[in-house]
Amino acid sequence: MKTKDFALHVKDVAEDGLFEGYASVFGGEPDSYGDIVMPGAFALSLAKHKSEGTMPLMLWNHKSTELPIGVWIDMVEDGHGLLAKGQVDLDDPIGSRVHRAMKRNGLRGLSIGYETIAVKTDPKMPGVEFLETVDLWEVSPVNFPAKRDALITDVKSVRAEDFARRLRSGEPPTIKEFEDVLGDLGVPKALRTAIASHGYAKAIRSESEGAPPADVLLALRAAAASFR
Structure with missing residues (x-):
């Protein structure tokens, strides 16, 4: 599993732990790994999750050996990126801390855990990969996003x-x-x-x-x- 981080732009945080923000953004400059996520990259994975009645996991800092700190309720691609709506578990000590950090604008990023399915390259942009299709496994709140400049x-x-x-x-x-x-x-x-x-x-x-x-x-x- 690969990971990719993005600055967290929370659109709303409710008292019951519900929040909404972008787990990934499309286009723009290559990130610190030399990748650009393309529109439609998550479509196949989201369709698969929907057909199986599942959602990507909500972990803390990709810690797959620990229980999720909440659940993702909805994810959809729009013109900007992957818009995600989730709810952190306020009875979980880490989930409660994440919620408080979000409300204080103290949480800095979301990071996707994924497997690359299809990529393209451009001879005019050596070293850059355009991610066209990825299998989305989990989305984690993290302290520092890769696009941190x-x-x-x-x-x-x-x-x-x-x-x-x-x-x-x-x-x-x-x-x-x-x-x-x-x-x-x-x-x-x-x-x-x-x-x-x-x-x-x-x-x-x-x-x-x-x-x-x-x-x-x-x-x-x-x-x-x-x-x-």
Whole structure:
């Protein structure tokens, strides 16, 4: 069984554990595995499940050795992808935690467990496979989707904007918070620790002594440049 992850865009979460969202999306850029899911990829599998009176399992992080954390009630392809409606088991400790995380927008993805049936390739796009037919076995809520770039960018943006706002307000974030921002930007741990504990610490000391924000920013840029 292969797995493929997608950012979770929950459309609605009810108090009784019902939720609705996309388990897969069609087209777009290749994911981190070099695959693109094509419209109709799930049609055969969904028809088979319907004829047998079954649905793909709802597992947590593909843990097939553990009991499902809920059930999928309906799945249908639309113009965007595979729209799934499910209900997590609120009496299950993991199911209850998943439900709370969904309500807080703290759950980051859904991942499909499947077997590839038919694929196509394009000489103009070497290394990319177009998944035309897959056998869908299960769909799992997961912490991190494979198409995670946009999601992480959102987190970076929020943290960086908050950092800038606090700096402008005269309440500079802590050295640890500055380290976290550098981490979001991909700076290695040893390097961001050195930048934060030297250059940033000096910059916020200057600000507390009355240095204008422009001087603080220049000090930060100089600190970062000195460790390149």
